[in-house]
Structure formats: structure tokens, C-alpha cells
Amino acid sequence: MSKPVNVYSISQVSQVLNESLPGVLARLGYTETFELVDQKLLIGYSIALVAAVSFFIDKRFVHDDIVHYQQVLVGAYFVLSVIFWYFKKYVEKSVVYSGKTKNGNATIKISTAYEEGKPQYSVMFTDKDKKRVESKLEINTVFSAEGYLQTDLFLEWVKQQLATLDNKKQ
Structure with a gap:
């Protein structure tokens, strides 16, 4: 388990979430690319x-x-x-992750942002067809009261956003 984060510091929370994105997306079948x-x-x-x-x-x-x-x-x-x-x-821009599926069918870019003083993590998912889904993640939904990131909850949230992006394609 990682060390706890001050959940009242959105910059620390954002950094932890940005660093955990490659691991979460790897579990969903994505491989990080470094084209940018x-x-x-x-x-x-x-x-x-x-x-x-x-x-x-x-x-x-x-x-x-x-x-x-x-x-x-x-x-x-x-x-x-x-x-x-x-x-x-x-x-x-503010792209923190760029990746594709192992079979190469889907590519994704993820941009993140935050506004100081608001407990929200803004995430923009963009696919290869330039379709976008912008979501705001409430910090308290993926962090425990002690400040630990609950990666399974974050994984489920990312999975939901990717499903929304896939539904937009159709």
C-alpha cells in the first residue's frame, strides 16, 4: 500500500491519480505509448x-x-x-497518459486538470476519432478518510468513463 496523501491538497491528490493512471489502464488492457x-x-x-x-x-x-x-x-x-x-x-496540452490496446484497435489520450480549492479531479478522455468525454471525479470517492488511494474504486471509475466513451462512438 502506498503512503497516505493529504486529501485537502488537490495538487497532491492530482499527482497521485496521474501516477496511478498507467497501472490502472494496464489492468484494463492498455499499453502506454510515448509518441508525444x-x-x-x-x-x-x-x-x-x-x-x-x-x-x-x-x-x-x-x-x-x-x-x-x-x-x-x-x-x-x-x-x-x-x-x-x-x-x-x-x-x-495537459496530456498525462497516451496509450493503446494490445491489439491496437483503440487508442486513448487522457488529460487532467484541477482547480485549487475544489475537491474535483477533471479528466478528459479522447479517442483516436477525437471523441471526448469530460468527467469530474469527486476526490472522496476514490480516497479513504486516511488519504489512501483505493485503486479498485479508481479502476471502476475509469472503466465507466471508457464505457461512456465507447457508447459515444456508436
């Missing part, structure tokens, strides 16, 4: 590579010979930084 993380890493490494090339040519060559190259590299750095910002703001 891989894409973010690719953009980040590209930014670092442009910066490294800029530094290298600045140290190796005379300033007057490389001004045009530096301008291109600064432009590339700017464009990649804007792409990275856009990716984090609009593509990745």
Missing part, C-alpha cells in the same frame, strides 16, 4: 543542435565570414522554439 514525448524530444534536440552548431561556427571562423550562417541559424532557432511552444500549448 518522442515528438517533444525531437523538437528539443533540434533546438539544441542548432544552438551547438551556432556556437561551433562562431568559435571556429571569423565573424565576417559567418554572419549569414548565423542569421539562418538564429532564424531556425526561433522557428523551432515557436514550434516547441505551440506543441506544448496546443498539442500536448
Whole structure:
């Protein structure tokens, strides 16, 4: 059993629920995918590579010979930084889990949020067809009075939300 959480701190509760999602969804037959993380890493490494090339040519060559190259590299750095910002703001959003079933028939993305001072955990389930189910989980339904997460209750709640999402498809 995990250690208890302060159920009056929605940020701690949200963190515990986010961390338990992969285990719960694994029990439901989902495998976590890391496509969004891989894409973010690719953009980040590209930014670092442009910066490294800029530094290298600045140290190796005379300033007057490389001004045009530096301008291109600064432009590339700017464009990649804007792409990275856009990716984090609009593509990745607040996605905490991305996965698919073992047979690959269903994919899912789960975004979470919370509002400080409200004992609700907002969860958005999105499937590959962009159908969505937004639900609010009352904290006291999955946590005991002592602050322990009751994973079986959380599993049942997630299962209900996935069933609602499946019913929306039909």
C-alpha cells in the first residue's frame, strides 16, 4: 500500500491519480505509448543542435565570414522554439497518459486538470476519432478518510468513463 496523501491538497491528490493512471489502464488492457514525448524530444534536440552548431561556427571562423550562417541559424532557432511552444500549448496540452490496446484497435489520450480549492479531479478522455468525454471525479470517492488511494474504486471509475466513451462512438 502506498503512503497516505493529504486529501485537502488537490495538487497532491492530482499527482497521485496521474501516477496511478498507467497501472490502472494496464489492468484494463492498455499499453502506454510515448509518441508525444518522442515528438517533444525531437523538437528539443533540434533546438539544441542548432544552438551547438551556432556556437561551433562562431568559435571556429571569423565573424565576417559567418554572419549569414548565423542569421539562418538564429532564424531556425526561433522557428523551432515557436514550434516547441505551440506543441506544448496546443498539442500536448495537459496530456498525462497516451496509450493503446494490445491489439491496437483503440487508442486513448487522457488529460487532467484541477482547480485549487475544489475537491474535483477533471479528466478528459479522447479517442483516436477525437471523441471526448469530460468527467469530474469527486476526490472522496476514490480516497479513504486516511488519504489512501483505493485503486479498485479508481479502476471502476475509469472503466465507466471508457464505457461512456465507447457508447459515444456508436
